[in-house]
Amino acid sequence: MIDKLITFAKNWHTHNQNGHGFDHVFRVYKLAQSILSDYPMADQEIVLASALLHDTYDEKLVDDVPAAKQQVAAFLTGIAFQEQAMVFDIIDNLSFSSQLEGTAKPLTLNGKIVQDADRLDAIGAFGIARTIQYGVSRKRELYDPEIHPQSYKTKAAYHAANTTTINHFYEKLFKISSTLHTAKAKQLAVPRDQIMHDFVKAIESEYRDVYGN
Numbered sequence: 001m002i003d004k005l006i007t008f009a010k011n012w013h014t015h016n017q018n019g020h021g022f023d024h025v026f027r028v029y030k031l032a033q034s035i036l037s038d039y040p041m042a043d044q045e046i047v048l049a050s051a052l053l054h055d056t057y058d059e060k061l062v063d064d065v066p067a068a069k070q071q072v073a074a075f076l077t078g079i080a081f082q083e084q085a086m087v088f089d090i091i092d093n094l095s096f097s098s099q100l101e102g103t104a105k106p107l108t109l110n111g112k113i114v115q116d117a118d119r120l121d122a123i124g125a126f127g128i129a130r131t132i133q134y135g136v137s138r139k140r141e142l143y144d145p146e147i148h149p150q151s152y153k154t155k156a157a158y159h160a161a162n163t164t165t166i167n168h169f170y171e172k173l174f175k176i177s178s179t180l181h182t183a184k185a186k187q188l189a190v191p192r193d194q195i196m197h198d199f200v201k202a203i204e205s206e207y208r209d210v211y212g213n
Helices: 001-012 022-036 044-053 065-078 083-094 109-120 124-137 155-159 165-171 173-179 183-211
Strands: none
Touching: 001 022, 001 044, 022 044, 022 109, 022 124, 022 183, 044 083, 044 109, 065 083, 109 173, 109 183, 124 165, 124 183, 165 173, 165 183, 173 183
16 A cells, blocks of 8 residues: 555656655655654554655645645545545645644644654755755745745745745744654754754855855
């Protein structure tokens, strides 16, 4: 079953170059496996399936969310996966943007593990690389001190924001460590969070070296 899910996810994301490709998905899968070792009471199949499918119908990645979700549902039906509803419930309430409006449902332990795994890959060295990839795909400016970080109250505003790549660290990524649920994720987040802060400080410092205060 897992091999089929991995193959499906790999084929689904094969052409994605905006930081949400299969390399990201597989790291989330492996991080979820690692966190699962501390939670034998969690449902491994639901957690790993959700990790592998979590970006298949993300609204910032696909044009037609219902159609993409239906494709995933058809695939799961085709392989006789029995827990579609639970997987979709996790995916639908997983993302940072889904929680901005306060409408996201509370996650179960299974969902918290997947969310922690996904958020861990949003920070640290891979997180920096992915943020730059996504910024390039959106044609965002890397850094401009005249464009200040923003706060967002809706998903639409979050996705449509005319911000910079460096602002994204302040707007989202620096906040992630405080949102993690599991002890292992919190432990892994400490050096990853520091790497991001060091990187952003270096960008800002080198900018001042060139342009002055």
